[in-house]
Amino acid sequence: MNDDHELAERVCRGETRAFEAFYRENAAHLQGFLVQLLGTPQAAEDVMQETFLQFRRRMNGFHPDGSLRAYLFGIARKQAAEWWRQRGPNLQPSSEDTERPKAEAASLVEDAFANLNADQRSLLWLREVEGQSYAQLAEILGIPVGTVRSRLSAARQELRNIWRSDRVVKKENA
């Protein structure tokens, strides 16, 4: 029995300490990811809490061969989509309407990243920052591994293009 399966069973049995340990280990990571999807720390905090509640209620949906973290992030992604849906069709995630503080961007990379669309931001974040494997990304996003590969490639190309063009503009203005 792997660690994730054992932990899932303990959470299922209602062991508060098991859930607490999992929360402490993952809450900050999940909140950081949700800021990328939702744009504001407050929204990220709200959705993060709702995600953990859903996670606990839906433990029977966890596949024993999967990763518990991937399962959690998958729920978070759906909760974030629901959060946007409740705000109506005119308010969908994009680089423009999320409130990432471009003016405060500490680097060209951060600025370029803020200009990607929400799907690309979340995919790159999960891969580069959270270190999720291709199989885990496929589980989180509900897409085949081959599609993960091509989408990651497209996101990196886009990020690189924006980053390079920003560098040219900066050099010209200098």
Next chain:
Amino acid sequence: MTCEEAVDFVSALCDGERIPREVAEHIGQCGDCRARLRDYAILGAELRRTARLHSPETVPAIEGLLSTAEKVVMQRAKEASRFTGWWRKGGEVMKIPRFVFAILILVIIGLSSGLE
């Protein structure tokens, strides 16, 4: 093999995924693909640095997520661990053998019941 055909594999290589040998050979010989690979590595490292800078300093306490019943269970568990901690500490600092301590307790109980 062209750069266009290799482009998705450059990204996969950046992630440590296995790629076909002929693609790896192309990337090894092509300046543009090597530059792309280098840029992807730089961008990834910079994203991780940014994430560390913006990592939330605090997250909400878990108590907010637990039901009232669960909070009561947690409180009882804390109290129980406090008592067992006191008992364990007492045992560690005891200067006399435990069976002597037990006999002493029995003697005290016997004497106090005899006084009534």
